[in-house]
Amino acid sequence: MPDWLHILIRAFSALAALFVLTRILGKKQISELTFFQYVTGITLGDLAGDLSTNVEKNFFHGFLALMVWFLIPFLLEMLTLKSKMLRYWFEGKGTVLIKDGRILEDNLKKERFTGDELLEQLRSKSVFRVSDVEFAMLEPSGDLSILLKKEHQPLTANHLGIQLNNEKPSQTAIMDGVIQDEPLAAAGKSRGWLLCELEKLGMTKENVFLAQVDAYGELSVDLYDDKLKVPKPVQRRILLATLKKCEADLEIFALTTRQADAKLMYGKCAEELQQHLLKLTPILKSK
Template identity: 60%
Template sequence: MPNWGEIAIRSLGSMAMLFAMTRILGKKQISQLSFFEYILGITLGELAAFISTDIEAHYFHGVVALLIWFLIPFGLEFLMLKSRKLRHWFEGKGRIMIKEGKVLEDNLKKERITADELLEQLRGKSVFNMADVEFAVMETNGDLNVLLKKDKQPLTASHLGIKMVNEVEPQTVIIDGKYIDEPLATLGLSRGWLNTELEKIGVTVENVFLGQVDAYQQVYVDLYDDKLKVPAPQGKALLLATLKKTQADLELFASASQNEDAKRMYERNSRELADVVSQLTPILQS
């Protein structure tokens, strides 16, 4: 067999083994790496390249080396799941860089981080004033996580006393101009309903590059023709308007009713619905 043919076969075999090993070892191999995972990734890649191109070396010997570099880390991962001490030994521990607003210079030296590098990492977290930082820790993957002081943290709904509901993941129902039936069924909807919603905004499914439906049954579409404009979803606005109209109707019925029991019932229901509208307004206007 010509050399190029043998190299092609070796490369395909190495690629298949490397792909399988990476899948088994987990997604950490393609995310932020620890020291051990960094060394492992480099070595597996080097071995795969070596057994692909070195036609004078025995192919099986390269496979054995590749398996050893796979099996030992694979076994160590199970041991590290059970042993915190072993996990710290291989992956290291997070180190505090800033505590109670003060930089710990000794820890900076241990991690060999300069003041300029610390400031650069802070800027990467959108922190430009070090006085705003209450606590910062250098994680084992080299990332700096920052906790701002209380008065510097962004306002949230809980700070304002606003109750919010958990957001439900939007379902993608159209991709490349084609229906995706499973997400539609998850929402309890049909193609007929979706076609009706698309007609309301004046588009056909063939013109939609990507379409999603949220928990409020609002349809969001991205069209192939970026010059075309589609109206913003109005599902939340319509629901809020309907609730307000219903509450106003109850007040009208209460004022027009001659029966005292009915009048009190309408007034009570109107107050209860007004409370519901007040709670839902921040959600439906978001």
């Protein structure tokens, strides 16, 4: 057998084996690695490369070594799922670097982390003052987890006492100019509705690269021609304006009517609608 054909077969076999073994080891092998996963990944890659090109070595011996480096990490991973002590040994544990806005220099030296590296990690999280940080921990993966002090945390709807419904994922109605029936049905829409919405925007599905329907039934599109401007959805703002007009009309009816019962009814309806508007306004103005 020619050497080039021999290498081709060995390379394909090694690649297939490495792909299967990595899939079995799980997504951790392609995420931020711990020390043990880092060593395992490098060794598996090196063994696969040597197995592919070194025609002088026995293929079975190389494959056997590859299986050993797969089975040991796989078995250890199964054991670490049941033992916290083993997880500490093989994966390490987090180290607190900042507490109450103060840097813990001893822990910094323990992890061989310089002040410049710490500041760089903070900047990557959009934090530019150490005193703004309540707590920061260096994870076993090498990532820095940060908790800002309350006064420096982003303002949320919960802080304002506003209750919001859970956001549902958008469904892709058109991809590469082709209508996607299954996601469209999941959004509770039909092809007729989609074509009607596109007609309102003055375009055909062939001109659309991507179209998505959000949880509120609004259609957003991205065209092949980036120079063309697409009108923004206005259904929510129209609905908000209509509700505000209804509230104003009810208040006018309450002021102008002479019947006491009708005045009370209109006033009560206006108050209820105003309460609902307080909850709905952040949702209807979100775009």
